[in-house]
Amino acid sequence: MSCVKILSRESLRVAVIGLGKMGILHASILNTLPDVQLTALCDKSAMIRKFCKRVFEGVHLVGDVEELSDLRLNAVYVTTPISSHFFVIKTIYSKGIARNVFVEKTLASSYDKAKELCRLAQSFGGVNMVGYQRRLNVSFRKAKDLLTQGTIGEVVSFNAYAYSSDLLGSRKNSKTSVFRGGVLRDLGAHVVDLALWFFGGLTVDSTRLESVTERDSEDSVYFKVKGSNGLRGEFNISWCMENYRLPEFGLLIKGSKGFMRVDEDKVELKLDNGKSSMWYRHDLNDNVDFLLGAPEFSREDKCFVKSVLEGCNAEPSFCTASKVDYIIDQVEHGPG
Amino acid sequence: MSNERKKVLLVGDNPFHGISHLSQERARVRGDAITHAEYAAKLVMTSLENGANGFMFSVSDMTLSILRMIRETGGSERLRLYAIVPYAYEYVRLVTQIGVLGLAKNFAKQIAVSGNVRAIAMGLKGVIRTDPVALMKTYLTYEISRIKSSAGKQANLRSVLLHEIITDMALALNLDGLFMAYIDFMLELGIRPGFETRNFAYLVNKFREWDIDFREIIIATPFNKVGFQMNPSRTECEKALAKLPGLNTIAISILAAGYIKPSEAINYLRSLPNLKGVAVGVSKESHARETFKSLKERLE
Numbered sequence: 001m002s003c004v005k006i007l008s009r010e011s012l013r014v015a016v017i018g019l020g021k022m023g024i025l026h027a028s029i030l031n032t033l034p035d036v037q038l039t040a041l042c043d044k045s046a047m048i049r050k051f052c053k054r055v056f057e058g059v060h061l062v063g064d065v066e067e068l069s070d071l072r073l074n075a076v077y078v079t080t081p082i083s084s085h086f087f088v089i090k091t092i093y094s095k096g097i098a099r100n101v102f103v104e105k106t107l108a109s110s111y112d113k114a115k116e117l118c119r120l121a122q123s124f125g126g127v128n129m130v131g132y133q134r135r136l137n138v139s140f141r142k143a144k145d146l147l148t149q150g151t152i153g154e155v156v157s158f159n160a161y162a163y164s165s166d167l168l169g170s171r172k173n174s175k176t177s178v179f180r181g182g183v184l185r186d187l188g189a190h191v192v193d194l195a196l197w198f199f200g201g202l203t204v205d206s207t208r209l210e211s212v213t214e215r216d217s218e219d220s221v222y223f224k225v226k227g228s229n230g231l232r233g234e235f236n237i238s239w240c241m242e243n244y245r246l247p248e249f250g251l252l253i254k255g256s257k258g259f260m261r262v263d264e265d266k267v268e269l270k271l272d273n274g275k276s277s278m279w280y281r282h283d284l285n286d287n288v289d290f291l292l293g294a295p296e297f298s299r300e301d302k303c304f305v306k307s308v309l310e311g312c313n314a315e316p317s318f319c320t321a322s323k324v325d326y327i328i329d330q331v332e333h334g335p336g
Numbered sequence: 337m338s339n340e341r342k343k344v345l346l347v348g349d350n351p352f353h354g355i356s357h358l359s360q361e362r363a364r365v366r367g368d369a370i371t372h373a374e375y376a377a378k379l380v381m382t383s384l385e386n387g388a389n390g391f392m393f394s395v396s397d398m399t400l401s402i403l404r405m406i407r408e409t410g411g412s413e414r415l416r417l418y419a420i421v422p423y424a425y426e427y428v429r430l431v432t433q434i435g436v437l438g439l440a441k442n443f444a445k446q447i448a449v450s451g452n453v454r455a456i457a458m459g460l461k462g463v464i465r466t467d468p469v470a471l472m473k474t475y476l477t478y479e480i481s482r483i484k485s486s487a488g489k490q491a492n493l494r495s496v497l498l499h500e501i502i503t504d505m506a507l508a509l510n511l512d513g514l515f516m517a518y519i520d521f522m523l524e525l526g527i528r529p530g531f532e533t534r535n536f537a538y539l540v541n542k543f544r545e546w547d548i549d550f551r552e553i554i555i556a557t558p559f560n561k562v563g564f565q566m567n568p569s570r571t572e573c574e575k576a577l578a579k580l581p582g583l584n585t586i587a588i589s590i591l592a593a594g595y596i597k598p599s600e601a602i603n604y605l606r607s608l609p610n611l612k613g614v615a616v617g618v619s620k621e622s623h624a625r626e627t628f629k630s631l632k633e634r635l636e
Binding site: 024025027028029031032047048052053054057096243245280281282286287288289290291292293 | 344424466467468504505510515534567569595
């Protein structure tokens with residue numbers, strides 16, 4: 001981690017743009033952090049602003065990103081729909097609203113836009129981070145450690161999945177799929193990020209997309225990838241699966257010395273020499289200072305705030321996360 | 337564990353909603369039977385026959401069906417009800433699908449269709465004045481009427497608890513006014529106000545700061561020997577519990593989602609002061625019998 005500039009230990013003045021589920025969640029967690037002053041909230045809905053005014057006392061409420069310009073903000077959280085990330089982040093930088101930006105995944109709605117945001121972030125400096133919070137889940141972290149230690153030897157292949165029942169039985173032409181940017185960006189991006197974190201660069205080999213809820217919607221996706229040293233991988237992603245009450249992400253990883261199965265709840269290790277181990281969240285110190293939603297969100301916000309205060313890079317940065325947009329573009333539009 | 341009064345031993349409803357905090361895979365493997373109201377009602381009744389004296393549940397169509405079935409068997413009188421609102425999973429799912437405003441519209445429609453005049457009047461006031469407290473009261477009135485009409489007049493609704501996502505969000509945002517309005521409203525209705533939380537130590541500190549009287553409320557929060565979901569740590573939660581003035585805390589996640597054995601869980605619970613009781617989910621008839629027999633023998 002490189003440290004660029006250390007801010008004084010005064011409270012960070014932070015704004016949250018977009019007051020949907022994720023915006024309210026981050027605003028709440030940020031409010032519990034001792035070094036943060038929740039300074040402003042931005043949402044285009046007048047009704048939401050009106051209610052928030054009664055709840056968030058002493059916090060500026062605005063309807064347009066540019067109205068945040070004069071608030072001397074240190075950092076901004078962007079939790080608007082993916083399609084608006086590019087415009088919102090560009091405005092934050094170009095209007096000098098803040099140098100430090102956190103954005104919920106995915107970074108942008110295409111790789112070209114993601115690249116442009118990376119360029120902007122580099123030229124304006126500051127800390128930038130994308131909300132791939134599964135990296136902060138204790139069992140995925142354990143799996144990453146085991147891979148780094150070479151516990152299963154050289155990785156030969158993997159099968160990754162991201163399933164939910166979110167749109168199972170959804171009304172035909174409900175527009176939800178399109179509004180949420182398709183299953184790859186909404187759900188699959190997390191497991192693509194995990195695979196890139198675990199295995200490094202990947203290129204898309206072949207793909208199959210299925211529309212279930214409406215014509216041209218992206219509801220189920222299967223694709224194959226190749227990595228370095230002959231690594232092969234497969235992804236299965238769908239939000240129309242039965243019995244996935246909550247979204248679930250996991251990988252089965254085969255190595256030269258055994259295999260590992262990991263999901264958000266546990267890591268299972270089986271080696272060719274007969275040794276096997278299993279770790280649940282319970283075994284991996286999953287407690288946090290303040291829990292809301294899932295422990296990963298608290299760790300994520302704490303990590304971003306600490307990075308801003310200490311002037312260190314945060315991961316996944318815009319640049320790291322843009323690789324997910326690259327893979328998604330390859331799947332949606334074909335390699336190359 | 338103090339023996340000042342008979343402990344409340346509650347059947348929890350997580351397995352009936354297909355929830356396992358150990359792993360989602362485990363919840364799926366349990367199969368469909370447990371999520372059928374008839375089977376779930378039978379499990380609650382078996383638990384009652386073996387030492388349980390109440391039911392802690394999120395208010396949903398599923399649990400309201402269970403209450404109706406128990407009423408039909410004449411079991412309601414023995415049952416102390418601890419209701420958790422809202423059924424967060426369903427609302428979060430709807431927010432994901434239709435957004436915050438879509439959810440609000442959807443909910444307004446449900447209340448209008450219910451014909452609950454008091455709720456409709458309060459709701460209109462809440463919307464016109466953009467008053468979150470009036471909207472909260474509207475919601476509570478609606479949910480309480482649903483519980484009462486399902487469980488029947490004999491039902492013993494001991495407490496209505498705010499779901500952890502609401503409690504913890506309001507804690508994070510320092511919404512002391514909302515907590516106090518909720519407590520006052522529930523006390524006016526003659527129902528004990530309750531709070532489910534995964535941040536017990538934080539809640540105790542905040543409630544002390546806001547002069548909330550712990551003797552008037554119920555708190556449901558994880559207590560287990562491995563510290564699962566006890567934030568920021570098991571030690572801090574135990575310290576906070578020891579400082580409470582009376583028996584108002586119900587331990588949940590006592591088996592750490594099946595990670596520890598009932599006998600170990602009970603040994604740990606016996607070492608804690610100030611527990612009012614426990615809530616634990618069961619997924620099989622044999623679990624129901626063994627778990628509540630042990631709890632009754634060793635905790636009461």
